[in-house]
Amino acid sequence: MIEFKTVKVEVPKDCNVILGMAHFIKTVEDLYEALVNAVPNIKFGIGFCESSGPCLVRHEGNNEELRQLAAEKAFEIACGHSFIIFIKDAYPINVLDKIKKVPEVCTIYAATANPLEVLIAESEQGRGIVAVIDGLKSKGIEEIEDIRARKEFLRKIGYKLG
Amino acid sequence: MIEFKTVKVEVPKDCNVILGMAHFIKTVEDLYEALVNAVPNIKFGIGFCESSGPCLVRHEGNNEELRQLAAEKAFEIACGHSFIIFIKDAYPINVLDKIKKVPEVCTIYAATANPLEVLIAESEQGRGIVAVIDGLKSKGIEEIEDIRARKEFLRKIGYKLG
């Protein structure tokens, strides 16, 4: 019998969350290295759900608050081999490449600063991630003026050349 | 309360569709560049579901028809940070590598020319992709003659050396 449950992830101010799937407890150490390689002065915490043997949430990080948050949120999610990362002073575009290359990583479900709902399937055996509800539902399609504003914004903050 | 809904994607003749997850509105511009870098003369349209602030479907492309289709289909899907791409005069194997490398991209759910059903979970907050039903269900396991025909076909169209 499968039951569906929801875990809500509130992302702390000025932080982003990344939710993904990997395997093997070495993942926490490899993710730690990937993140310290990505951005000088990045602050982060990682939680990873070991899914055999002691079945503990393994955690690492260089910021105690984010590390504790990641460990607790991973435990609340409790889906075998999933991981959750909270980052500060860096953005997902800075780190996603390096996370995707970690040899244990299977996929990334979401990377966001929005409130995130994680839909989970629970069986007698364990739990798995079904879907991520990342922020809000679309309200419309951008029109010419919105496109102009979007392009201007990306160029003003320096991400694109004019 | 979670409700499950289905969005059907009919892929236009001679086109393919790619459905994925990313974050940040820069995604539409980065996907645009990834695609023009991939194949000379590729035709495409991209729709991306912004999931905070104005929550608009952001869109780009170099073909008006495919761009409009992508924008409308993205709006129908309306799952925060998801994107949909329709391509013509190119195939997913030509472009998937470049899309997977876009710094905002989390994952690709499907790449196909088959009819696609997108199963969606909707909460009070928003919507997330649950599963993709890509074409039809398997009808059997290939036997020696099928294997021979498959190998011959791939070599005849030049994808593999004999």
Add this chain to the structure above:
Amino acid sequence: MIEFKTVKVEVPKDCNVILGMAHFIKTVEDLYEALVNAVPNIKFGIGFCESSGPCLVRHEGNNEELRQLAAEKAFEIACGHSFIIFIKDAYPINVLDKIKKVPEVCTIYAATANPLEVLIAESEQGRGIVAVIDGLKSKGIEEIEDIRARKEFLRKIGYKLG
């Protein structure tokens, strides 16, 4: 109407299973090459669910038992464009990189030696993977002594330098 179903995957002793999503029947041959490139003497079997035309499970491998197992399990899963791989004498960390780079591959759902439950959505059209339940649910958060033991273990087996 969507129905949810579960397929259980028991991983044979000393093996690992990898479950993913791709497109196009060339996938079976490209996965074959990716795996023989990864590890000398790796043993494996691959099953891939073609989702149009004859809709056959396409299969390859260099070990008859694992090839047959992969073909049968893929047929039981029967989700269009999904693939399943059983490997022996190699681990997912050795091969995931090469699989993620195969030009047809969209995503990897799981890579594990644990019992795996694959939750599937079935519509009138076909089937899609909803979630993977990979091993057991988390039982707690590691404490100082567990962290010490984890670090020691990874250094003892040579994966990390002390």
Add this chain to the structure above:
Amino acid sequence: MIEFKTVKVEVPKDCNVILGMAHFIKTVEDLYEALVNAVPNIKFGIGFCESSGPCLVRHEGNNEELRQLAAEKAFEIACGHSFIIFIKDAYPINVLDKIKKVPEVCTIYAATANPLEVLIAESEQGRGIVAVIDGLKSKGIEEIEDIRARKEFLRKIGYKLG
């Protein structure tokens, strides 16, 4: 005693040349597959210098003229484990990613439509590539008007969004 020699590569009209380093004769087949995966209707020829046993230039391609040109030019270069590719109806930006990922490839020396001089070191044992002279020497530094023209050009041909 090392002697320096130069091989000149004239790139045929509407073609580009790519010069790189790899190892193992499987390289020619893997490069073939990488290129057919990159761009539909790409035309190409590949030459690769085997450097032990029969020491033959191995060649593949889907266009006889470019294949013969690549084989002959590779033989003129004759540096162990180097390869040369001529492509038509595609550009280096379309294919370099896929070439860099071929498991045998070490590095790419140049990718260009310009006349190319390959500087070679020859010892009693064999030959190695020292440098590539790709087109002409710089004549000045771009000024404001040149920058404006460059940006306009890249946006006019559709590679960048305005």
Add this chain to the structure above:
Amino acid sequence: MIEFKTVKVEVPKDCNVILGMAHFIKTVEDLYEALVNAVPNIKFGIGFCESSGPCLVRHEGNNEELRQLAAEKAFEIACGHSFIIFIKDAYPINVLDKIKKVPEVCTIYAATANPLEVLIAESEQGRGIVAVIDGLKSKGIEEIEDIRARKEFLRKIGYKLG
């Protein structure tokens, strides 16, 4: 007739230099985007040697001083399709991955904070990079005490877990 020449690159305090090979003037814009995606607040300048038509050094950056330095140093190097980048408030390990993925990039010759000598071959046609002399020549082989100190240092600065 080939002549060998040397260009010396003094790396400014707290900066690093990256020297590589690419093709096509779009390289400067693509490198710009790769770098702003890599690290928040990175400061950089890029110079790229166009090698046909006007043969100008193309330059971009978000720091005037580094941009001017890169343009001038690129002009001094003057090897067709080579590029030079000066970065500040970031390290090569943060950005090399993203630079290697830029679709025009062929190879990276060096990434360093050390004084760099670039050995260049000049023919009647143009110039090419022969070798990079990156810092000083090795003075010995590390012994047990040096290994212990190295490991301790990398763990103390947080790059490796103890």
Add this chain to the structure above:
Amino acid sequence: MIEFKTVKVEVPKDCNVILGMAHFIKTVEDLYEALVNAVPNIKFGIGFCESSGPCLVRHEGNNEELRQLAAEKAFEIACGHSFIIFIKDAYPINVLDKIKKVPEVCTIYAATANPLEVLIAESEQGRGIVAVIDGLKSKGIEEIEDIRARKEFLRKIGYKLG
């Protein structure tokens, strides 16, 4: 004044050598991890030329003989930031991907089981790699019968499907 010198690398029986360029002493530890992740039971030694401060050859490995060989050969090469790896019970195609992804790695000069000559430029400041002479010079261009034999060989050893 630049002087050219040659270092000869004899590759031990059943081994392969990989020669590349990186930066920062963390390279030895990152290469160690990349290699243990690549192939179970791989044997290897790594030498890396630190090029500032103590300028020591840094070394790691899981096989004493190969580690010592790599350290000594790196010291003989003595080019700042270059590295040399000897591997056994694995082939370059198994590991090159993972080495290219190490965040410090700039390029790979060669990967081979052939005798290798490394041509080096020495200035008053230090040394840099000019060229690799990997095995022997080409003796001819393969003809139809050679192509048939090459294809048959690659299929017989299981690297390609027939």
